Amino acid sequence: MQSFSYARPASLDSAIATFAEGGEGTRLLAGGTTLYDLMKLDVERPERIVDINGLAELSTIDTSGDELVFGALARMSDVAADPRLADEFPALSEALWKAASQQLRNMASLGGNLLQQTRCAYFRHGEPFACNKRSPGSGCSAIEGLNRGHALFGGSDACIATYPGDFAVALIAFDAEVDVAGPDGERTIPVSDLHRQPGDNPEAETVLMPGEIIIRIRVPADAVGRGSTYHKIRDRESYAFAVVSAAAAVRLEAGVVADARLALGGVATVPWRAREAEHSLIGTALTAETARAVGEIAFADAVTREHNAFKVELGANVVRDALLIASGRA
Ligand SMILES: Cc1cc2nc3c(=O)[nH]c(=O)nc-3n(C[C@H](O)[C@H](O)[C@H](O)COP(=O)(O)OP(=O)(O)OC[C@H]3O[C@@H](n4cnc5c(N)ncnc54)[C@H](O)[C@@H]3O)c2cc1C
Numbered sequence: 614m615q616s617f618s619y620a621r622p623a624s625l626d627s628a629i630a631t632f633a634e635g636g637e638g639t640r641l642l643a644g645g646t647t648l649y650d651l652m653k654l655d656v657e658r659p660e661r662i663v664d665i666n667g668l669a670e671l672s673t674i675d676t677s678g679d680e681l682v683f684g685a686l687a688r689m690s691d692v693a694a695d696p697r698l699a700d701e702f703p704a705l706s707e708a709l710w711k712a713a714s715q716q717l718r719n720m721a722s723l724g725g726n727l728l729q730q731t732r733c734a735y736f737r738h739g740e741p742f743a744c745n746k747r748s749p750g751s752g753c754s755a756i757e758g759l760n761r762g763h764a765l766f767g768g769s770d771a772c773i774a775t776y777p778g779d780f781a782v783a784l785i786a787f788d789a790e791v792d793v794a795g796p797d798g799e800r801t802i803p804v805s806d807l808h809r810q811p812g813d814n815p816e817a818e819t820v821l822m823p824g825e826i827i828i829r830i831r832v833p834a835d836a837v838g839r840g841s842t843y844h845k846i847r848d849r850e851s852y853a854f855a856v857v858s859a860a861a862a863v864r865l866e867a868g869v870v871a872d873a874r875l876a877l878g879g880v881a882t883v884p885w886r887a888r889e890a891e892h893s894l895i896g897t898a899l900t901a902e903t904a905r906a907v908g909e910i911a912f913a914d915a916v917t918r919e920h921n922a923f924k925v926e927l928g929a930n931v932v933r934d935a936l937l938i939a940s941g942r943a
């Protein structure tokens with residue numbers, strides 16, 4: 614590990630200035646559960662670390678108003694346990710509970726969770742494997758290599774790495790937004806626009822500008838949230854990333870679907886909203902058959918590779934089961 618300088622600013626303005634002036638070699642430190650991991654693997658080699666844990670205003674949780682507001686430094690376990698979130702958006706609470714381990718959730722922040730990097734083994738372990746995300750222009754070892762965990766949606770000839778997080782998948786189903794602050798002031802970004810598909814530049818993972826810090830996440834109150842679930846299939850039942858997941862929500866009127874949300878995890882380069890499948894739900898009475906048909910629509914455009922084609926069948930079933938759980942709660 615290379616040596617680095619460390620700063621712990623006492624104000625947001627100072628954090629932004631320190632982050633911006635440090636340039637490309639600077640990284641923010643929140644819970645450190647991703648950053649330290651990648652530093653030990655030599656994927657991240659920061660020259661300067663800006664520790665934002667002194668910014669108490671980024672840790673607040675306010676679920677008393679028309680929107681639920683979570684500071685970027687709020688810890689995953691605290692947010693998962695928020696009673697209003699669990700009641701009105703079980704999918705969001707479950708997405709947090711089903712991520713990582715209790716120890717990690719106690720330490721990890723929401724902002725860091727949104728910005729965690731792919732678990733593609735070629736990216737994490739590097740030499741002698743080519744990886745465009747790690748070393749731009751070097752090639753992609755996964756496309757012709759071991760790609761069981763890789764993306765069916767949103768990939769390019771340069772990269773097919775899966776976005777690994779759970780929370781962002783559930784957030785996009787409810788049109789959540791992040792507020793960010795940077796050298797040019799504050800702006801708001803829909804969570805659905807925060808991550809970039811790889812295209813020709815897989816190393817550029819988000820739309821954040823240099824020096825920008827996520828300060829809070831806002832979820833608009835929405836009745837559809839009550840009939841929701843985050844259904845996550847993993848290789849083992851705990852402490853594992855999604856092989857396939859679905860955040861599903863429905864609102865029923867007279868037994869048929871009046872509003873629906875569906876987002877997929879573990880299968881795309883970014884958190885993936887399945888809008889065509891959502892639209893197909895409107896006006897239907899949910900049964901195992903109709904829910905499975907929606908799952909097939911959600912995976913109809915999947916681009917499969919040698920080892921990940923199984924996710925199409927699995928994914929259609931995950932969507933079916935998620936919709937049935939959600940409608941049972943609606
Ligand atoms: C063994 C293991 C299993 C895991 N399993 C899961 C899982 O099943 N599901 C899941 O979703 N996650 C999982 N994770 C990932 C874990 O949830 C993330 O590591 C964690 O949420 C990151 O948060 P952090 O605060 O520790 O981020 P850090 O490590 O501090 O930061 C991560 C990145 O985000 C940047 N960053 C942090 N905060 C901000 C901010 N406010 N603004 C801008 N940039 C910021 C940092 O600079 C860094 O690049 C797992 C992690 C491990 C180690």
Ligand code: SF4
Pocket residue numbers: 731733734735736743744745746747752753754755756771772773774815
């Ligand atoms: S899928 Fe992306 S992260 Fe993985 S080896 Fe290819 S370029 Fe690198």
